[in-house]
Amino acid sequence: MSLEKFQYDNKIVKAFIIATVIFGLVGMLVGLTAATQLFYPQLNLNLPFTTFGRIRPLHTNAIIFAFVGNAMFAGIYYSVQRLLKARLFSDLLSWINFWGWQLIILSAAISLPLGITTSKEYAELEWPIDIAIALIWVVFGINLIGTILKRRERHMYVAIWFYIATFVTVAVLHIVNSFEMPVTFLKSYSWYAGVQDALVQWWYGHNAVAFFLTTPYLGLMYYYLPKAANRPVYSYKLSIIHFWALIFVYIWAGPHHLLYSALPDWAQSLGTVFSIMLIAPSWGGMLNGLLTLRGAWDKFREDPVLKFLVVAVTAYGMSTFEGPMLSLKNVNAIAHFTDWIIAHVHVGGLGWNGFLTFGMLYWLVPKMWKTSLYSRKLANFHFWIGTLGIIFYALPMYFSGFTQSLMWKQFTDQGVLFYPNFLETVIQIIPMYMLRAVGGGLYLTGTIVMTYNLIKTARAGKFVANEEAEAPALEKAAPKETYWHRILEAKPVMFTVLALIAILIGGIIEFVPTFLIKSNIPTIESVKPYSGLELHGRDIYIREACNSCHSQLVRPFRSEVVRYDPNNMEYSKAGEYVYDHPFLWGSKRTGPDLHRVGGKYPDSWHYHHMLDPTTMSPNSIMPSYPWLFDQFIDVEGTAAKIKAMRTIGVPYELGFEDSAAEQMALQAETIVSNLSRDGIQVHRESEIVALIAYLQRLGTDIKVKTEE
Amino acid sequence: MYRQILQSIQNIEIWPVISLVLFFLIFIGILIKVILIDKKHIRKMEELPLDDGTINNQSPE
Numbered sequence: 001m002s003l004e005k006f007q008y009d010n011k012i013v014k015a016f017i018i019a020t021v022i023f024g025l026v027g028m029l030v031g032l033t034a035a036t037q038l039f040y041p042q043l044n045l046n047l048p049f050t051t052f053g054r055i056r057p058l059h060t061n062a063i064i065f066a067f068v069g070n071a072m073f074a075g076i077y078y079s080v081q082r083l084l085k086a087r088l089f090s091d092l093l094s095w096i097n098f099w100g101w102q103l104i105i106l107s108a109a110i111s112l113p114l115g116i117t118t119s120k121e122y123a124e125l126e127w128p129i130d131i132a133i134a135l136i137w138v139v140f141g142i143n144l145i146g147t148i149l150k151r152r153e154r155h156m157y158v159a160i161w162f163y164i165a166t167f168v169t170v171a172v173l174h175i176v177n178s179f180e181m182p183v184t185f186l187k188s189y190s191w192y193a194g195v196q197d198a199l200v201q202w203w204y205g206h207n208a209v210a211f212f213l214t215t216p217y218l219g220l221m222y223y224y225l226p227k228a229a230n231r232p233v234y235s236y237k238l239s240i241i242h243f244w245a246l247i248f249v250y251i252w253a254g255p256h257h258l259l260y261s262a263l264p265d266w267a268q269s270l271g272t273v274f275s276i277m278l279i280a281p282s283w284g285g286m287l288n289g290l291l292t293l294r295g296a297w298d299k300f301r302e303d304p305v306l307k308f309l310v311v312a313v314t315a316y317g318m319s320t321f322e323g324p325m326l327s328l329k330n331v332n333a334i335a336h337f338t339d340w341i342i343a344h345v346h347v348g349g350l351g352w353n354g355f356l357t358f359g360m361l362y363w364l365v366p367k368m369w370k371t372s373l374y375s376r377k378l379a380n381f382h383f384w385i386g387t388l389g390i391i392f393y394a395l396p397m398y399f400s401g402f403t404q405s406l407m408w409k410q411f412t413d414q415g416v417l418f419y420p421n422f423l424e425t426v427i428q429i430i431p432m433y434m435l436r437a438v439g440g441g442l443y444l445t446g447t448i449v450m451t452y453n454l455i456k457t458a459r460a461g462k463f464v465a466n467e468e469a470e471a472p473a474l475e476k477a478a479p480k481e482t483y484w485h486r487i488l489e490a491k492p493v494m495f496t497v498l499a500l501i502a503i504l505i506g507g508i509i510e511f512v513p514t515f516l517i518k519s520n521i522p523t524i525e526s527v528k529p530y531s532g533l534e535l536h537g538r539d540i541y542i543r544e545a546c547n548s549c550h551s552q553l554v555r556p557f558r559s560e561v562v563r564y565d566p567n568n569m570e571y572s573k574a575g576e577y578v579y580d581h582p583f584l585w586g587s588k589r590t591g592p593d594l595h596r597v598g599g600k601y602p603d604s605w606h607y608h609h610m611l612d613p614t615t616m617s618p619n620s621i622m623p624s625y626p627w628l629f630d631q632f633i634d635v636e637g638t639a640a641k642i643k644a645m646r647t648i649g650v651p652y653e654l655g656f657e658d659s660a661a662e663q664m665a666l667q668a669e670t671i672v673s674n675l676s677r678d679g680i681q682v683h684r685e686s687e688i689v690a691l692i693a694y695l696q697r698l699g700t701d702i703k704v705k706t707e708e
Numbered sequence: 709m710y711r712q713i714l715q716s717i718q719n720i721e722i723w724p725v726i727s728l729v730l731f732f733l734i735f736i737g738i739l740i741k742v743i744l745i746d747k748k749h750i751r752k753m754e755e756l757p758l759d760d761g762t763i764n765n766q767s768p769e
Binding site for chain 1: 738750753
């Protein structure tokens, strides 16, 4: 049994650590900006690049892909080498992974403020960047699996299973959700429409949470918590059970984002049931983490690393109880579209992802620079201010979410809405938005303190770029007598295939019927494709990210139907969305639902409202959009849009695009003359006209036509 | 309409029962197999992060 000498690559880990810290600061700062814009709308700066609608996805993408993504690579690349007793498969691939990922982040930072977006949450980046993401992810996968194949430790520790599941599932999710039809180099339409698009999006969205924010971090927990506590996990057997249960059950939970929507009932029910089932494997992970410290809680009092890790795991437990509760239809009826969801996201994001990252960094940096942490006091300060930050974030949001929802639903004794004006419900919760920004500010302060602490630590130490290691070479034959799961662990390729099968089952069972059985989306005769002008308007809606604040889904509740469609009393039907590529149901109502806004206000109302919302809605927090009045639509580009839509199934007649310019001019003229009757002069091809055309179309397909 | 399709399939009510039973059998099966795993193997696996082959086992602080 010869002892082989080799070296662990620390340089790549260092690079990812630096990127993690930088983008953590950037992502949190953008988040703080978004939070402030909600009570101080002047911070929208009257510029297209900095409106809340564009800032919000910049924040989510920065935190998820730039902060958590880089942290994940740092943590995985460090731990995987040591668990398998082998250097990473390829230094070249490691650096392609690193620089490729940072380039993707850069392209996001440029494209999102420019309004180049698909509108689909956590998948906003347009199709050329989607391709880059797929390529870099494959590079990561080859590097990961290559390292597993050249390992010296035959058996894969539980953290590695989580890394494999992450790689495999994120690949599937990204590819399936990114099926889109390019229109131009920087614009595409989702291949799916309406209800199907909603299902694919939230299968993707929820599983992005599951397999980008949870499974890699559970893997990291299974490595860094034992390392920091210097004891093994509580129950290895439990880790086996909860791993397979988690990756199988998680996939089905996507529909819990679509409760009381136009998604078929059977799919909603599956989502709810599996979300409740998910409590068990999630808490298996939490208990395994927390009980690792049984009998050693005195260490927790002394060590800031353990403080962060334990609070992280606790926050994970809280989120994974709250999530299933929010998946119950009766709870969801209150919580959907409100700040409660935001609170939930941030308990998980700030608590689980943030704190686990911080704990990992405080452990890794002293280790890799061969010194002790510069200041334990500052680390403890970070811990306390970060925890306060989470509390100041979440509690105001629980309050505002619940309060606003109940205000939306309240009727007077006479049977009319108590708060008929949506804006009233917003104004009442502004103080909560201020408190939330305080929370975010505290959290960011802690991160700044951490940055200082880590830099001082590195300065005082000596970095080891390649760490000497030795281990016996891999034995030729697998041991004969071994238990069955150990056999699985020893055969990484079979393991990967089985994990892939486990995660595909849920998706296939939920997708196939929704897509194939026509009756799941009942056809509505009167629903027609958008006109050329309306398509332009819709694309402007997407570019300005109106869906960041406005939903387009009237739920089957009396309070919603009365508020949003008092004349027709119709909630939103699945068949109305069949030509919506992509769907625009939205996930938050910072402003009112717009699905039935068509015909509700005169054209001039929309004109004034987009120019300066406060003129039509005093004290509105909505930003102004003055550039819509100076910019013109690209009429030449209409044909490309129509052709793309036709390719993905919208029944435009052949030759429709030839008369499109004419039709558009006619439709625009009507709007122009409506506006001029109200004393407004506007150019026929200005963007505001297109946007008004789109807004006035919304929800009118099923309206009973009355005398104009 | 899908109700008509579903109603036309003979004895359809048995399929969800089959899937439930299948799910439980697999779950209980794995549970039992895991409970019966040899303790010695488990000990080796859970120690893996703590023994990582680094020659320099200097642990600061």
